Amino acid sequence: MAKSFGQIDFKEVWTIPNIITYFRILCVPVFVVLMALGGVKDNLVMFYSALGVFFFASGSDLVDGYIARRFNMQSGIGMALDPVADKLMHISVLMCLALCTGLTPLGKNLVANGTLSNPWFVHYAFVIAIIAKELIQLLIAVYVIKKGATVKANWLGKISSFTISIGVILGFFHQYVQYADWGILSWGIVLSYAAAFSYLRQVTIEVKKIARGEMEAATAESVKEEDQKAVAEGRAVGLGAPSKEHKTEE
Numbered sequence: 001m002a003k004s005f006g007q008i009d010f011k012e013v014w015t016i017p018n019i020i021t022y023f024r025i026l027c028v029p030v031f032v033v034l035m036a037l038g039g040v041k042d043n044l045v046m047f048y049s050a051l052g053v054f055f056f057a058s059g060s061d062l063v064d065g066y067i068a069r070r071f072n073m074q075s076g077i078g079m080a081l082d083p084v085a086d087k088l089m090h091i092s093v094l095m096c097l098a099l100c101t102g103l104t105p106l107g108k109n110l111v112a113n114g115t116l117s118n119p120w121f122v123h124y125a126f127v128i129a130i131i132a133k134e135l136i137q138l139l140i141a142v143y144v145i146k147k148g149a150t151v152k153a154n155w156l157g158k159i160s161s162f163t164i165s166i167g168v169i170l171g172f173f174h175q176y177v178q179y180a181d182w183g184i185l186s187w188g189i190v191l192s193y194a195a196a197f198s199y200l201r202q203v204t205i206e207v208k209k210i211a212r213g214e215m216e217a218a219t220a221e222s223v224k225e226e227d228q229k230a231v232a233e234g235r236a237v238g239l240g241a242p243s244k245e246h247k248t249e250e
Helices: 016-040 046-070 075-102 105-112 124-147 155-173 180-210 220-234
Strands: none
Touching: 016 046, 016 075, 016 105, 046 075, 046 124, 075 124, 075 155, 075 220, 124 180
């Protein structure tokens, strides 16, 4: 078995930040089961317990980021898996908010008692739009890692991610906010596609530079060294540390 793949060094599989990332991935099926049971049994306690799992997983993301920065445990595996864990959870949340309400007694009963005009907390069209964008983004990310590029997240991607997150959280309270969540989700998705095109442009430029020999392809060691240097410089000037790794996402 190869010891490395692009910026990924398989000797770094069991670092503490990576273990926490694996835990976040394992939170996904727990969340899905709670949402499914809450929808089928028309049980809001299970429904909002799933929201608790979502917040817990999100909190663990902050913890592993702190540990990676504080103890210089940045890794290529973390760079690859951290956005994957985030995307798995976000897509699961959207799918469950659609399918576990629109196709279950939970949503149908809210329509029956006049609370909502339709049972979908998040319409399936939003899910399709985001999954399509994420699949394209994932293919680009694999290509970036293989080619040794180190394109970082851009500001537009961060804004779109934040906007979608707000819309998703409001989606859990759809019966109270009455479609304000759908408006926010729509705007977030538009921004996410704009960010994806911007990211693709950055990737194309960097890969061409590597091919022409104008810059060196990143490796697992160079990624770690660069992040550790950035952390040290941040501490030296009192500005704190940067993100735990170069995330290959928008």
